[in-house]
Amino acid sequence: MRRLVAAAGALALLAGCSDSSTIEAEGTPQPEIRVSAAASTREALTACAADFAPGRLRFRFAGSDELAARIRRGVKPDVYAAAGTRLPRALAREGLLERPVVFAGDELVLAVAKDAGGIESVADLARPGVTLAIGSAGVPVGASAREALARLGAGERRAILANVRSSAPDGDGVVGKLVQGAADAGFVYRSDAQAAADDVDVVELPQDLRPRVAYAAGVVKGTRQPAAAQAFVDDLREGNCHDALLTAGFGPPPP
Numbered sequence: 001m002r003r004l005v006a007a008a009g010a011l012a013l014l015a016g017c018s019d020s021s022t023i024e025a026e027g028t029p030q031p032e033i034r035v036s037a038a039a040s041t042r043e044a045l046t047a048c049a050a051d052f053a054p055g056r057l058r059f060r061f062a063g064s065d066e067l068a069a070r071i072r073r074g075v076k077p078d079v080y081a082a083a084g085t086r087l088p089r090a091l092a093r094e095g096l097l098e099r100p101v102v103f104a105g106d107e108l109v110l111a112v113a114k115d116a117g118g119i120e121s122v123a124d125l126a127r128p129g130v131t132l133a134i135g136s137a138g139v140p141v142g143a144s145a146r147e148a149l150a151r152l153g154a155g156e157r158r159a160i161l162a163n164v165r166s167s168a169p170d171g172d173g174v175v176g177k178l179v180q181g182a183a184d185a186g187f188v189y190r191s192d193a194q195a196a197a198d199d200v201d202v203v204e205l206p207q208d209l210r211p212r213v214a215y216a217a218g219v220v221k222g223t224r225q226p227a228a229a230q231a232f233v234d235d236l237r238e239g240n241c242h243d244a245l246l247t248a249g250f251g252p253p254p255p
Contacts, residue, residue: 031055031225033232036067036075038083038140038215039170040106041245043195045081048244054231063139063169071096071220078229081217081236083170083189084140088216100218103236105251106189108144108211110203111175111196116184120203122152125185126159133166133177133186140213141171145187147211175200189213194249214254 033055037045042061049057060067064082068091071080080097082088088100112119119125125132135142149157166182168174171192177183179199193202217236219229235241237253246252 031228032058033079033225033228034058034060034077035079035081035232036060036062036070036077037079037081038062038064038067039172040083040141040189040191040195041081041215041248042172044191044244044248044250045241047248048235048239048241051240052232052235054228055225057232065139066169076222077220078223078225079217079232080220081215081233082140083213083215084143085214085216086140086143088218092218095221097218097220100216101233101237102214102216102253103233103242104215104245105254106191106213106215106249107251108141108148108187108205108209108213109190109193110185110205111178111188111193111200112185112203113178113181113183113200115181116178119185122148122160122203122205122209123156125163126156127163130163130185131165131183132160132163133168133174133183134164135171135174135187136167136169139169141174141187141189141192142167144189144211144213148187148205148209151209191245191249212254215250 035057037059039061045059064084064087067080068087071091080088088097091097092099134145149160166177168177171188174186174188175192175196178186193200217233219226219233223229
């Protein structure tokens with residue numbers, strides 16, 4: 001059963017850090033639920049947040065690795081939602097996160113700047129003069145890109161990597177490189193590309209190059225409001241926020 005009710009009025013957006021915001025439905029004051037979430041979920045989660053009945057949602061969006069590092073340093077949000085499963089599982093093994101669950105899937109695609117002509121396939125990335133942006137090695141979108149490239153022949157892979165001109169901490173950063181003219185193309189998740197549809201074109205990857213991409217979330221151990229935090233994790237799996245993720249270009253959890 002879904003845990004949500006429709007918002008009674010407009011959103012209240014309270015000032016906070018540059019990468020965080022609080023969104024709540026109008027009505028009786030509710031507990032604040034702090035959510036550290038992958039940057040690629042920003043559009044979807046801010047769209048659904050006002051309809052979350054159990055509490056006010058305060059988000060911090062950043063790269064999944066940065067958010068995990070903050071938790072390891074003692075920062076205690078109520079929920080951690082990551083692009084990928086590796087970091088949530090690692091935090092659970094370290095005793096910092098309850099057992100994580102997969103709540104959505106995504107696909108790796110090639111985003112191409114609108115003014116970068118002639119890039120219609122991964123093979124085109126090996127041409128001299130093409131410039132490429134890629135996620136940093138330690139972040140999920142960067143790991144996914146490297147997994148895809150590892151499935152190419154050695155010569156083609158070396159030629160593509162030789163054209164890498166910049167890296168970024170998340171998919172938003174890769175898209176930003178394309179918009180700024182710092183690169184012609186970059187590997188991002190479909191949700192990143194859909195959020196920037198006015199600025200980039202999308203080239204699908206061949207099926208045999210696509211890595212499995214799953215998003216996972218869990219309740220951070222030590223939260224003072226475990227029931228409300230778990231309700232949000234449940235909503236990511238089935239509820240208004242899950243529906244918003246699908247609208248934003250995410251897919252259902254991969255098998």
